[in-house]
Amino acid sequence: MRRWIRHHRYALAIAFRRLLSNPFSSLANLLVIALTLTLPIIGTAFLVAAQPVVKQVSITPxxxxxxxxxxxxxxxxxxxxxxxxxxxxxxxxxxxxxxxxxxxxxxxxxxxxxxxxxxxxxxxxxxxxxxxxxxxxxxxxxxxxxxxxxxxxxxxxxxxDAAWVQRLAAILAFLRVGLGLMAAGVVLVVLATVFNTVRMQALSQREEIAVARLVGATESFVRRPFLYLGALTGVIASVAAIIFAKLALVPMNENLATLAGTYNAQLALSLPNTHHLLLAIFTVAVLAALSARWSVTRNTRF
CATH class of the missing domain: 3.30.70.3040 (Alpha-Beta Plaits)
Structure with a gap:
């Protein structure tokens, strides 16, 4: 058990070191993923804020x-x-x-x-x-x-008013498709960015990986730091995306309050609850780790 913990702690330290060894490249990748993740977070904030308003509007014909x-x-x-x-x-x-x-x-x-x-x-x-x-x-x-x-x-x-109901159903279907495409786009950006990051790291560490294999390192030992690198990238980018979304909601809420005031209403955007945010961070970390595993498997065959 201690050996297993030591190996994972070593892999995590190596992953941190590789992130810090290329600060500009790592920062660029993190910003790309974070800004991409900010969009669905803000979109979710709009949906959460709109739910009370929608409930007040009768859509029954x-x-x-x-x-x-x-x-x-x-x-x-x-x-x-x-x-x-x-x-x-x-x-x-x-x-x-x-x-x-x-x-x-x-x-x-x-x-x-x-x-x-x-x-x-x-x-x-x-x-x-x-x-x-x-x-x-x-x-x-x-x-x-x-x-x-x-x-x-x-x-x-x-x-x-069946025509109105049909139009409403068409609008809702369009929104569902749009949200689905946005989610798919976010997943592709995360996978592609992490895949390319791990690929560059694997190629730059080519000689080190070859030497490790010569002295008896297993494939799991070789791949583990790259998996942690992908997971860390996903976690840090997710936290940054939450911070960006929180900052973006400040001016948006100011203008939204002015608009809602003209209708004698109160409306404010807020982030999803903590449980949903933690679940999102975990999901992004898992996707990033899977992308890293795929990348390191393809690019360390030498």
Whole structure:
């Protein structure tokens, strides 16, 4: 056990020494990885800050059934009761808006009051407004329920916002693809930078590695310092990225507070919690170590 600890401590010391032996090259590589990692951290801060705002905005669509003018309010109530009983799993709320109430609401709007005053009678129908529950297949459910309810007896016209829901679904799908591509790009940058760093170190230590093999050093002993070099690069770059993101959020929050104030709202960006940051550091270190292992395996075959 002591021998194993001694070997790993020696490999870690060698990795530190190799980082410090080429300060400018190491600093450039660390900056590249750190700046790349800063982007998803700031993106995550935006997502975390946006979650409370998104929860306040209802994205559930409403379907409005306009009853034929030949039917009275009792017909609208019976349709509402039928929908509430038969589609309890899909419907969050059902309410009836009488034609007189709808007319009074329009008359209360100055833009419509003069035009409505010249009408001899109320041309508006009774309406049944149905609010749907949030589901993953919301656009499909809106289309299916609309086709079903427009054939109900007494229903004249159906109005719904399925197009808006479809646009929302398309935007969310686009954002998911964008975030996935950003994550893939970050992984590729980390792997490529660490791979090239370890490659240059392995080539510069070519003679030292050859001598170590001649005196009986195992492949694990030869590769271990390079693995620590990759892991250290990932850890240091991750910590630097967190610091960069923290500094970048200061001016961003100042301008965001001014913007949110114009809407009488409070909004601030903050870093992910400590557990997520530690998990990110560990993930980057593992990826960097794997890239280092791949690089040293390919470039020490001599």
């Amino acid at each position: 409403e379907i409005t059934l306009f009853i034929d003018l030949s039917h009275d309010q009792e017909k609208a109530q019976s349709i509402a009761t039928r929908i509430r009983n038969e589609h309890e799993a899909d419907v969050a709320n059902v309410r009836v808006i009488p034609r007189d109430q709808a007319m009074n609401n329009l008359k209360g709007n100055p833009a419509w009051s003069d035009a409505l005053a010249v009408l001899p009678d109320n041309p508006l129908p009774h309406a049944v407004v149905i609010t749907l529950k949030e589901t993953e297949d919301l656009p499909e459910r809106v289309a299916a329920l609309t086709n079903l309810w427009k054939n109900l007896d007494g229903v004249g016209t159906v109005q719904h």
